[in-house]
Structure formats: structure tokens, C-alpha cells
Amino acid sequence: MIAMTKKYIVVTGGVLSGIGKGILSASLARVLKEGGVDVNVLKIDPYLNVDAGTMNPNQHGEVFVTEDGYEADLDLGHYERFLGVNMQRINNVTAGQIYKSVVDKERAGKYLGATVQMVPHVTAEIKERIDRISGDLVLIEIGGTVGDIEGEIFLEAVREMSLEKGPENFLFIHVTYVPFLKASNEFKTKPTQQSVQLLRKIGIHPDMIAVRSEIPLGNDELNKIALFGGVPKQMVFNLPDASNVYEIPHVLYSMGIQKLIAQKLGIELKDVFHWDYPRAFKPYRIALVGKYLGTDDAYKSITESLLLCGVSKPETVDSQILEEMSEDEIAVTLSSYDGVIIPGGFGKRGIEGKIKAIKYARLNNVPILGICLGMQLMVIEFARNVAGLEGANSREFDPETPYPVIDLMEDQKRVLQMGGTMRLGAQKTPLFKGSKLREIYGKDLVMERHRHRYEVNYEEFKNLFTFPEDKEAFKNTRLIISSKLDFVEAIELPNHVFFVGIQYHPEFKSRVGDPHPLFKAYVEAVEAKGGHTT
Structure with missing residues (x-):
């Protein structure tokens, strides 16, 4: 110009x-x-x-x-x-x-x-x-x-x-x-x-x-x-x-x-236009297990991240309805889906339904991506159903839980106001060698955006976790930490087609022609597993 x-x-x-x-x-x-x-x-x-x-x-x-x-x-x-x-x-x-x-x-x-x-x-x-x-x-x-x-x-x-x-x-x-x-x-x-x-x-x-x-x-x-x-x-x-x-x-x-x-406006404009946008969408069925159902825009960036990977719009599954279901009913409901995504959110409503969906995906080798709260619920589900910590929870949902595997960040305990007080924006995120996450990114360090108050209570529950270099971890008896700096940023299970939880929000960094690598890897896992495409 x-x-x-x-x-x-x-x-x-x-x-x-x-x-x-x-x-x-x-x-x-x-x-x-x-x-x-x-x-x-x-x-x-x-x-x-x-x-x-x-x-x-x-x-x-x-x-x-x-x-x-x-x-x-x-x-x-x-x-x-x-x-x-x-x-x-x-x-x-x-x-x-x-x-x-x-x-x-x-x-x-x-x-x-x-x-x-x-x-x-x-x-x-x-x-x-x-x-x-x-x-x-x-x-x-x-x-x-x-x-x-x-x-x-x-x-x-x-x-x-x-x-x-x-x-x-x-x-x-x-x-x-x-x-x-x-x-x-x-x-x-x-x-x-x-x-x-x-x-x-x-x-x-x-x-x-x-x-x-x-x-x-x-x-x-x-x-x-x-x-x-x-x-x-x-x-x-x-x-x-x-x-x-x-x-x-x-x-x-x-x-x-x-x-x-x-x-x-009197602008000199070049007659040039390059626009590499997705023109067709593979009809894989992705279950977005959420609780904000009042508008399609509640999980907009996640939806767009999948669309930019060339996959059909995910279907929102009401986590509150899942709460009332038995494990057999959960299996019937989710068996028609090719993958599960557990998005972020706040408050106790619908949480147990999300945990049930996580358990189903873990046991049935269904590709699952947990984002922010989704990662925290993956830890809770693992603590309860694999480590045997009955009643494990987040203090956000149960202040009296005997096993607070998710707790309020120390800095947040002194915060009285709500708006603009969480851990927000781009944070350094190291990726540990030998992890699926490191393989996905192809980098040792990335910057990712956060929005949360609670964190994995690693110091009190170290026995739930291990790191990629620990070969014993591949028995699926512990969650692998694939990223950690001040806080646990990501967890995964090795002997699973795709079981990845991240504390940050990768959906905010997807672009036209350049979707976030985590979503690309997730979609590749769905494709590799095969699905209900028509």
C-alpha cells in the first residue's frame, strides 16, 4: 500500500x-x-x-x-x-x-x-x-x-x-x-x-x-x-x-x-489472491463432550480447528446426559463415534459425564484429546479407576475430596476478583523427548496459550505419574508427563492410539492452511483407527 x-x-x-x-x-x-x-x-x-x-x-x-x-x-x-x-x-x-x-x-x-x-x-x-x-x-x-x-x-x-x-x-x-x-x-x-x-x-x-x-x-x-x-x-x-x-x-x-x-479510499492494490482453504470434509464423527449447549459458538475454535484439518464439524454430546447413564449405555452412545474430545470449562455441572466418556475412550482405545479441564479430568479418571484412589477429584468440584489430584494454583489462592486473574496467554511449554507430544510437534519448546486456575497436584501425587524415559511406564500403570515446567502441561498414555491431555488451548492457534499440529495428529489417529465414514 x-x-x-x-x-x-x-x-x-x-x-x-x-x-x-x-x-x-x-x-x-x-x-x-x-x-x-x-x-x-x-x-x-x-x-x-x-x-x-x-x-x-x-x-x-x-x-x-x-x-x-x-x-x-x-x-x-x-x-x-x-x-x-x-x-x-x-x-x-x-x-x-x-x-x-x-x-x-x-x-x-x-x-x-x-x-x-x-x-x-x-x-x-x-x-x-x-x-x-x-x-x-x-x-x-x-x-x-x-x-x-x-x-x-x-x-x-x-x-x-x-x-x-x-x-x-x-x-x-x-x-x-x-x-x-x-x-x-x-x-x-x-x-x-x-x-x-x-x-x-x-x-x-x-x-x-x-x-x-x-x-x-x-x-x-x-x-x-x-x-x-x-x-x-x-x-x-x-x-x-x-x-x-x-x-x-x-x-x-x-x-x-x-x-x-x-x-x-485511494489505495494502490495488487491484483493478487492466494487462499488455501479446506474445500471438502471427511465425515468422521467426533464427539465433543461438553456442557455449554446454548450456542454453536461455545466451542468455536475447537470446531474450526477440526474443520481446518478437513474433518466434519464435531457433534456436541451433552455431558449431563452421560452422567445418568450406566457404563453399558455410555458404550452404546459413544460407540458410533470415531473420536472423543473433552473441552475446557468451569463448574461441577456435567463433570461426571465427561469422566465416564474418558473412561470409555481409555478402555476401548478410542482417540481422545483432553483440553484444559479435559486434561484435569483425565487425571481424575486415571486416579480413580487405575490407581484406585476412590473419591479422587478436583478441589473445584469437591473441596473435601480425600485425594485432591487437581488443586488451585498457589498464586490463585490470594486472588479475590474473577475477571482477568487466571493464568492467561502464551507460556513456555517444554516437550520431553520420547513422548508422543514431542513427536507431534518436532520441537523441544513451544509457546501455548492458557486459561485456567487449577492445576495437577503433582507434588502430592507424584506416584500417579512418570516421564517418557521410564520404560516401566509403558505398562500403562502411570500417566506419562510429556510436558512440565512450573506445572504439569501435558499427559499421555503410550499403549493407546491417542490418549493426550494438555493444560493449554491449542485450538486458539489454528490457522487457515496451518491447523495446529495437535489437531492434525489427532485426526491422523482417527483415520488410522478407521471410522464410521459413509
């Missing part, structure tokens, strides 16, 4: 939430990056939480953790996967952060006695945060929909900013949804028209309108949206549902959206 002045693209949403602003933003950023643009991304979340760390995955989807230990909205995961670069805490702004900063400044007397107001003080804080983002082009995604009370101040801030920095340096894309009514066999554009009108009343005139729909719209509907939205027809484009979200960058490039943007 040759442009001397920083450029901005603002993506807003209308009609309803969850229509794919994050995917569109990530896809568009990738297309521009491929064209030689130095692009960066900012997600603005209007909620009052300081970050996403204390939010229930059933309501908001997964909490994505960045390298620098920030608990973010899951859209930062889209940005990382599509762009192939690490996001940081600076790439996410919440209303909670903004208001907290303004109040802190007021208490410190930074406003010199002025009456602190939404305009200019809060908007100035928002604009200052936007100005921190590096890059020749900053793509700003504003969460929620136009008309949300909590989002109005952010729209006002970018409106002010577009005037201050020059409208020639700003491009507004409004993403809306057009429903199709089967009863009358027609699309309804009225919600989109009203959404654009609401945006214009705020003082923002969209330069582009991205129309989401279940099936493709006709020219009549697109012409109507252009007319009532007050934008040229070529600046209205339809994005119907796709079977594979990783097709979207290619779709945008094929439509020439990047050329229209370059023309509007």
Missing part, C-alpha cells in the same frame, strides 16, 4: 445480530492483505463487561485468549484464523473499558474540573483507542446492531472521526439481513431499508451495503435496496449462506469488492 494517510473501514450491522459481520470483516481484511495492504483489525464490543472473560459461553460463545493473555470476543479468533496473525488486547475495545477509563481520569482530576459528558469526553476516549491501532488501513467492526442503545456512542465516535480525518479516508459498510417469507414466496427488504435509515439518522451514510440472506436475492431486490439505501447499485452486494465460511474471502475477491474499496 502506497497511501500516505491512514484509511479506515467501519463495519456496522443491522436488522439482527449473528449475521456474520465477524466473518465478513475477517474475509475482507484477508483479501486486502493479499493485495498488499498493511491492514489491522479492531473489534468494538458495546457491552459493559471489561472483557469477555466472565461471560457465560452459553450466552456469548467461547472466550478467545490472545498471546498476551487477553480474554476476548470470539471474533478475534476469526481474525487470527483468516489473517494468520496474532491479535492482542489492543485489538478489542469494550464499553466497560471505555467508561472505566473515563471515570478513572475524572477521579484523578485529568479533566481539570470540566463536566464530564458523553460528547466530547467518552467519544474522545473511543477515538483515542482507535488511534492506537497500527496499520495503513484499520478495519473496525462495531458489535451489535444499529439501534442498540449501548452502541450509539461508538457510532457517534466514528462519525466524528470520519469528519476529523476526512470522509475520503473512511468507508462504511453496513451488513444487513433480508428474510425470505415462504408463505408469500418473496424477500422482504423493508427491515434493511429501515436499518439504513436509522444509520443515516445517526449521521452515517453507508458507502456499501452487504446483504445477507439464506438464498440469493434477485436484481429487483438489490435495486430496491440501493434506491432506498441511497447507494449506487454496484455498492450493494449479496452474500447468501455458504456451506463453508472459508469460501467467503474467495467470493469477495471474485466479486471485486476490494477494487471498489481501493477506488473509494
Whole structure:
């Protein structure tokens, strides 16, 4: 990019939430990056939480953790996967952060006695945060929909900013949804028209309108949206549902959206685009044994990591239902699956069901990957059912357990607040020679992202574990520790097709064209074992 002045693209949403602003933003950023643009991304979340760390995955989807230990909205995961670069805490702004900063400044007397107001003080804080983002082009995604009370101040801030920095340096894309009514066999554009009108009343005139729909719209509907939205027809484009979200960058490039943007913003753009995305998915059945079932986004990065390995979307199995089953019923339920994944989580609900699933996978040589809490439950299951420590548990679930094989980290015992206080972000992870984990990575040391408060109680229960150099370990009488520094980072069983537990979250580091090696190895184990493909 040759442009001397920083450029901005603002993506807003209308009609309803969850229509794919994050995917569109990530896809568009990738297309521009491929064209030689130095692009960066900012997600603005209007909620009052300081970050996403204390939010229930059933309501908001997964909490994505960045390298620098920030608990973010899951859209930062889209940005990382599509762009192939690490996001940081600076790439996410919440209303909670903004208001907290303004109040802190007021208490410190930074406003010199002025009456602190939404305009200019809060908007100035928002604009200052936007100005921190590096890059020749900053793509700003504003969460929620136009008309949300909590989002109005952010729209006002970018409106002010577009005037201050020059409208020639700003491009507004409004993403809306057009429903199709089967009863009358027609699309309804009225919600989109009203959404654009609401945006214009705020003082923002969209330069582009991205129309989401279940099936493709006709020219009549697109012409109507252009007319009532007050934008040229070529600046209205339809994005119907796709079977594979990783097709979207290619779709945008094929439509020439990047050329229209370059023309509007005065950007020099190379006509280059390389995008190596998965086009077909092997129909292996993976059971994701979890308890956050309120939204498909609760385990988003795990799902995407498998998809990026070319495997079908995993099927969520309710761990609470498994709790009530006998071992025979567990076997019937899980026997149709080719592999099991035990994801992270918090709280006692559904834990015993996950432990039952782990026991089934261990005894029946089913590939299993335990992530964070999943690894801890693998240790608990082994302690109970192999080492004979009846009642072994985590103090998180049973403070009075006679065998606390999982305990609160020492540093966490002095922590009173909840948000942002766990062991977070990238940590050094040594890989021991002779372990499956070392073989998978092909390295002695890696950096992996963490998000946990509890750890394996190694000092008190050393007899449960051994290390790869101990040949006696291959009798499966102990868990092998394949990574340990200050804490046990990974465990495995040698005489098993794939029994690996890790304390960290490898799913956060999968990229398009470069899925995490642990997921690739897991999928290879599923393939080697054979499965229920059709």
C-alpha cells in the first residue's frame, strides 16, 4: 500500500445480530492483505463487561485468549484464523473499558474540573483507542446492531472521526439481513431499508451495503435496496449462506469488492489472491463432550480447528446426559463415534459425564484429546479407576475430596476478583523427548496459550505419574508427563492410539492452511483407527 494517510473501514450491522459481520470483516481484511495492504483489525464490543472473560459461553460463545493473555470476543479468533496473525488486547475495545477509563481520569482530576459528558469526553476516549491501532488501513467492526442503545456512542465516535480525518479516508459498510417469507414466496427488504435509515439518522451514510440472506436475492431486490439505501447499485452486494465460511474471502475477491474499496479510499492494490482453504470434509464423527449447549459458538475454535484439518464439524454430546447413564449405555452412545474430545470449562455441572466418556475412550482405545479441564479430568479418571484412589477429584468440584489430584494454583489462592486473574496467554511449554507430544510437534519448546486456575497436584501425587524415559511406564500403570515446567502441561498414555491431555488451548492457534499440529495428529489417529465414514 502506497497511501500516505491512514484509511479506515467501519463495519456496522443491522436488522439482527449473528449475521456474520465477524466473518465478513475477517474475509475482507484477508483479501486486502493479499493485495498488499498493511491492514489491522479492531473489534468494538458495546457491552459493559471489561472483557469477555466472565461471560457465560452459553450466552456469548467461547472466550478467545490472545498471546498476551487477553480474554476476548470470539471474533478475534476469526481474525487470527483468516489473517494468520496474532491479535492482542489492543485489538478489542469494550464499553466497560471505555467508561472505566473515563471515570478513572475524572477521579484523578485529568479533566481539570470540566463536566464530564458523553460528547466530547467518552467519544474522545473511543477515538483515542482507535488511534492506537497500527496499520495503513484499520478495519473496525462495531458489535451489535444499529439501534442498540449501548452502541450509539461508538457510532457517534466514528462519525466524528470520519469528519476529523476526512470522509475520503473512511468507508462504511453496513451488513444487513433480508428474510425470505415462504408463505408469500418473496424477500422482504423493508427491515434493511429501515436499518439504513436509522444509520443515516445517526449521521452515517453507508458507502456499501452487504446483504445477507439464506438464498440469493434477485436484481429487483438489490435495486430496491440501493434506491432506498441511497447507494449506487454496484455498492450493494449479496452474500447468501455458504456451506463453508472459508469460501467467503474467495467470493469477495471474485466479486471485486476490494477494487471498489481501493477506488473509494485511494489505495494502490495488487491484483493478487492466494487462499488455501479446506474445500471438502471427511465425515468422521467426533464427539465433543461438553456442557455449554446454548450456542454453536461455545466451542468455536475447537470446531474450526477440526474443520481446518478437513474433518466434519464435531457433534456436541451433552455431558449431563452421560452422567445418568450406566457404563453399558455410555458404550452404546459413544460407540458410533470415531473420536472423543473433552473441552475446557468451569463448574461441577456435567463433570461426571465427561469422566465416564474418558473412561470409555481409555478402555476401548478410542482417540481422545483432553483440553484444559479435559486434561484435569483425565487425571481424575486415571486416579480413580487405575490407581484406585476412590473419591479422587478436583478441589473445584469437591473441596473435601480425600485425594485432591487437581488443586488451585498457589498464586490463585490470594486472588479475590474473577475477571482477568487466571493464568492467561502464551507460556513456555517444554516437550520431553520420547513422548508422543514431542513427536507431534518436532520441537523441544513451544509457546501455548492458557486459561485456567487449577492445576495437577503433582507434588502430592507424584506416584500417579512418570516421564517418557521410564520404560516401566509403558505398562500403562502411570500417566506419562510429556510436558512440565512450573506445572504439569501435558499427559499421555503410550499403549493407546491417542490418549493426550494438555493444560493449554491449542485450538486458539489454528490457522487457515496451518491447523495446529495437535489437531492434525489427532485426526491422523482417527483415520488410522478407521471410522464410521459413509
